[in-house]
Amino acid sequence: xxxxxxxxxxxxxxxxxxxxxxxxxxxxxxxxxxxxxxxxxxxxxxxxxxxxxxxxxxxxxxxxxxxxxxxxxxxxxxxxxxxxxxxxxxxxxxxxxxxxxxxxxxxxxxxxxxxxxxxxxxxxxxxxxxxxxxxxxxxxxxxxxxxxxxxxxxxxxxxxxxxxxxxxxxxxxxxxxxxxxxxxxxxxxxxxxxxxxxxxxxxxxxxxxxxxxxxxxxxxxxxxxxxxxxxxxxxxxxxxxxxxxxxxxxxxxxxxxxxxxxxxxxxxxxxxxxxxxxxxxxxxxxxxxxxxxxxxxxxxxxxxxxxxxxxxxxxxxxxxxxxxxxxxxxxxxxxxxxxxxxxxxxxxxxxxxxxxxxxxxxxxxxxxxxxxxxxxxxxxxxxxxxxxxxxxxxxxxxxxxxxxxxxxxxxxxxxxxxxxxxxxxxxxxxxxxxxxxxxxxx
Amino acid sequence: xxxxxxxxxxxxxxxxxxxxxxxxxxxxxxxxxxxxxxxxxxxxxxxxxxxxxxxxxxxxxxxxxxxxxxxxxxxxxxxxxxxxxxxxxxxxxxxxxxxxxxxxxxxxxxxxxxxxxxxxxxxxxxxxxxxxxxxxxxxxxxxxxxxxxxxxxxxxxxxxxxxxxxxxxxxxxxxxxxxxxxxxxxxxxxxxxxxxxxxxxxxxxxxxxxxxxxxxxxxxxxxxxxxxxxxxxxxxxxxxxxxxxxxxxxxxxxxxxxxxxxxxxxxxxxxxxxxxxxxxxxxxxxxxxxxxxxxxxxxxxxxxxxxxxxxxxxxxxxxxxxxxxxxxxxxxxxxxxxx
Ligand code: HDD
Ligand code: HEM
Ligand code: HEM
Numbered sequence: 001x002x003x004x005x006x007x008x009x010x011x012x013x014x015x016x017x018x019x020x021x022x023x024x025x026x027x028x029x030x031x032x033x034x035x036x037x038x039x040x041x042x043x044x045x046x047x048x049x050x051x052x053x054x055x056x057x058x059x060x061x062x063x064x065x066x067x068x069x070x071x072x073x074x075x076x077x078x079x080x081x082x083x084x085x086x087x088x089x090x091x092x093x094x095x096x097x098x099x100x101x102x103x104x105x106x107x108x109x110x111x112x113x114x115x116x117x118x119x120x121x122x123x124x125x126x127x128x129x130x131x132x133x134x135x136x137x138x139x140x141x142x143x144x145x146x147x148x149x150x151x152x153x154x155x156x157x158x159x160x161x162x163x164x165x166x167x168x169x170x171x172x173x174x175x176x177x178x179x180x181x182x183x184x185x186x187x188x189x190x191x192x193x194x195x196x197x198x199x200x201x202x203x204x205x206x207x208x209x210x211x212x213x214x215x216x217x218x219x220x221x222x223x224x225x226x227x228x229x230x231x232x233x234x235x236x237x238x239x240x241x242x243x244x245x246x247x248x249x250x251x252x253x254x255x256x257x258x259x260x261x262x263x264x265x266x267x268x269x270x271x272x273x274x275x276x277x278x279x280x281x282x283x284x285x286x287x288x289x290x291x292x293x294x295x296x297x298x299x300x301x302x303x304x305x306x307x308x309x310x311x312x313x314x315x316x317x318x319x320x321x322x323x324x325x326x327x328x329x330x331x332x333x334x335x336x337x338x339x340x341x342x343x344x345x346x347x348x349x350x351x352x353x354x355x356x357x358x359x360x361x362x363x364x365x366x367x368x369x370x371x372x373x374x375x376x377x378x379x380x381x382x383x384x385x386x387x388x389x390x391x392x393x394x395x396x397x398x399x400x401x402x403x404x405x406x407x408x409x410x411x412x413x414x415x416x417x418x419x420x421x422x423x424x425x426x427x428x429x430x431x432x433x434x435x436x437x438x439x440x441x442x
Numbered sequence: 443x444x445x446x447x448x449x450x451x452x453x454x455x456x457x458x459x460x461x462x463x464x465x466x467x468x469x470x471x472x473x474x475x476x477x478x479x480x481x482x483x484x485x486x487x488x489x490x491x492x493x494x495x496x497x498x499x500x501x502x503x504x505x506x507x508x509x510x511x512x513x514x515x516x517x518x519x520x521x522x523x524x525x526x527x528x529x530x531x532x533x534x535x536x537x538x539x540x541x542x543x544x545x546x547x548x549x550x551x552x553x554x555x556x557x558x559x560x561x562x563x564x565x566x567x568x569x570x571x572x573x574x575x576x577x578x579x580x581x582x583x584x585x586x587x588x589x590x591x592x593x594x595x596x597x598x599x600x601x602x603x604x605x606x607x608x609x610x611x612x613x614x615x616x617x618x619x620x621x622x623x624x625x626x627x628x629x630x631x632x633x634x635x636x637x638x639x640x641x642x643x644x645x646x647x648x649x650x651x652x653x654x655x656x657x658x659x660x661x662x663x664x665x666x667x668x669x670x671x672x673x674x675x676x677x678x679x680x681x682x683x684x685x686x687x688x689x690x691x692x693x694x695x696x697x698x699x700x701x702x703x704x705x706x707x708x709x710x711x712x713x714x715x716x717x718x719x720x721x722x723x724x725x726x727x728x729x730x731x732x733x734x735x736x737x738x739x740x741x742x743x744x745x746x747x748x749x750x751x752x753x754x755x756x757x758x759x760x761x762x763x764x765x766x767x768x769x770x771x772x773x774x775x776x777x778x779x780x781x
Contacts, residue, residue: 070502073506080520082524087524099510110500121767169739
């Protein structure tokens with residue numbers, strides 16, 4: 001067990017806040033896209049079902065945004081509070097995207113405010129829809145910018161280090177580092193995917209509880225089509241992420257794959273238990289698949305963990321997280337494909353109890369995949385906070401009070417999470433769709 | 443202009459923006475709660491929520507913008523403030539988090555919960571008090587650097603006359619700014635009952651505001667003589683501020699031109715805030731960080747300034763649109779529009 005010094009506690013508190021923020025942030029990035037899409041379809045087809053859908057999603061969205069905003073404010077300030085030495089160094093190189101991110105927030109916040117309170121203000125309904133576009137752009141842009149910061153931590157570029165002094169800083173090169181393309185696109189596509197599945201899961205649950213109706217059928221179809229598109233995108237981009245790792249952070253991939261010896265035609269190990277001697281038991285070996293994931297060539301050479309000093313590699317439990325993330329990704333892609341096939345060739349089957357319950361499970365699973373993915377990616381970077389530049393322990397605060405702050409924030413998130421859920425439940429219970437139809441027809 | 447000066451000016455403008463919009467929000471929370479307790483909520487609370495609902499997230503971004511920008515332009519501040527302020531900073535964060543989310547829960551979810559309104563009101567006073575200590579600390583004397591780590595001298599802060607004067611000023615000016623703005627909003631909404639009440643609040647809180655300002659001056663003389671003397675050199679800022687204060691209060695007292703009155707309130711704080719800021723330079727944190735030594739490198743500085751200018755092209759029209767929809771749209775302000 002590592003000891004609980006202020007560096008370790010800072011890691012725990014950062015993980016806690018980010019682990020909580022990322023759930024709401026993911027929905028914050030993805031849900032506006034679905035809202036905007038639904039409203040647009042509603043206007044185009046003159047179909048009030050879709051417009052009500054957009055309204056109802058928006059109402060729930062406001063509550064999750066609020067939690068996203070306040071936890072985001074927490075993590076934003078905590079970066080300075082918990083990692084002062086890191087921020088002092090990194091801030092000089094990577095301040096630009098952090099700063100740009102706040103512009104994206106501004107943009108999003110302003111238009112979200114307008115969007116929420118102008119549903120019936122315009123003669124031409126497209127004007128209201130237009131207001132959703134900056135919200136989508138703003139939230140996706142903020143995900144992009146913050147991902148570049150994280151990418152920079154994995155692949156620091158755009159500066160020189162002379163005796164601890166940072167020189168020759170190039171902000172744009174730091175921002176568009178080798179990790180940026182895969183990082184940002186994977187984060188954004190998974191945010192869309194997860195949001196689609198969360199909304200689909202809610203819809204499927206309501207169908208199971210209240211019975212089917214045209215409104216729910218449209219909602220389910222719309223969310224599942226979206227989910228399908230981004231599930232495929234996620235798997236493809238995830239594959240590119242693996243290739244990025246193989247090229248730039250081979251020890252992270254090796255640790256995730258329990259790949260110890262450098263070899264050609266490497267197997268992909270799924271699951272398993274690691275014995276004392278580095279022997280993998282009970283794992284499922286997929287022949288040559290690791291070489292394919294790493295280089296797109298079944299016989300390519302994949303660097304093994306033994307090439308690296310032991311104190312510079314990540315804890316090996318990340319293997320399970322990696323497997324779980326990929327497993328969930330494959331499952332989500334398969335589920336949305338089956339749904340679409342059924343709705344095309346076996347009308348009605350896609351609303352069978354089995355499929356609906358599977359979709360209900362897929363929502364939370366997608367959120368879990370987000371958590372697994374992040375923990376894998378962050379722990380997999382250890383012991384570095386800035387890969388091969390600065391170790392995590394050197395970035396942390398020296399304050400003695402981190403433990404108490406951990407308890408404080410833990411309590412805060414328990415309260416926020418709990419009340420957020422109960423408010424959402426209450427909102428939908430007190431305001432069923434049926435009354436909304438009546439209001440719309442007035 | 444030096445890029446350092448440009449950087450700190452940008453940040454100071456945003457902090458000023460936050461000061462105004464957040465004061466309105468914080469004070470409104472208090473008035474909403476007070477209205478509820480004194481059973482006058484039917485008079486003012488609809489005015490308050492009509493203004494606050496669309497803008498609360500924007501208010502928060504002003505704050506985020508300031509501290510992210512500060513770390514961007516002056517990374518050293520992250521080191522000193524970050525290490526020293528873990529505990530007070532975390533407490534302020536928790537308060538902000540409670541406030542923001544409970545506002546949304548109360549307003550969009552469970553309507554009319556007494557407890558939510560209470561939290562909203564109480565945090566409205568506690569947050570300005572705790573945030574204002576960041577400025578207090580910048581005067582020096584509350585942070586010490588020993589054996590390579592930075593320590594925060596809590597006892598010094600809690601026993602300092604200056605620090606309590608600042609807290610007092612923060613709280614009363616929040617109530618003053620907020621009441622002034624809400625009076626303007628009520629007059630625009632032609633809601634005479636609300637106006638009458640809010641106008642009383644505004645007048646009630648104006649003498650304490652000016653009193654607290656003088657108190658802070660006096661206390662600063664005892665705490666940081668160098669800064670105090672600088673402020674005396676820039677005294678015309680404060681004189682202008684005082685003049686604006688008088689005009690604003692006089693207009694409200696005469697019961698006319700609430701819009702103009704609020705512009706003068708904004709000018710009052712603009713002069714005072716920039717007078718304070720200019721005389722604070724070159725220090726950001728006495729005596730550890732100056733704007734020269736604490737500045738990020740040239741390349742990043744230029745990139746940030748370019749980003750800022752480009753960002754303004756996006757922000758100003760959007761903010762203008764927001765104001766047009768909710769501040770200058772008579773029908774919305776009067777409450778004659780559906781959500
Ligand atoms: C719904 C969520 C989700 C799903 C289904 C997947 N991922 Fe993922 N993955 C993430 C959510 C995520 C993430 C949370 O967004 C991560 C964490 C850090 C990051 O950049 O994205 C991530 C990181 C991440 C990384 C590490 C990148 C790095 O550390 O730089 C790799 C190699 C993959 N993913 C690969 C995959 C593959 C091959 C998948 C195949 C199905 C997959 N992911 C599905
Ligand atoms: C930009 C500045 C960032 C800093 C300074 C930072 C720092 C850290 C550190 C030091 C840890 C602890 C690692 C460990 O416990 O082994 C951590 C964990 C984590 N980070 Fe990052 N990170 C940053 C960016 C991000 C981003 C953008 C995300 C996405 C939301 C993220 C998600 C996570 C998660 C989910 C964990 C938990 C992993 C765990 O349980 O350890 N981080 N972060
Ligand atoms: C180190 C990591 C992170 C930091 C410092 C951070 C910072 C913040 C801050 C300060 C806010 C509040 C902004 C406001 O006041 O409106 C926020 C909200 C938000 N964040 Fe994060 N964030 C991080 C990770 C992420 C990631 C990885 C994503 C995207 C996947 C993300 C997406 C969002 C979104 C969309 C919001 C707006 C609130 C919402 O719509 O739910 N953030 N974040």
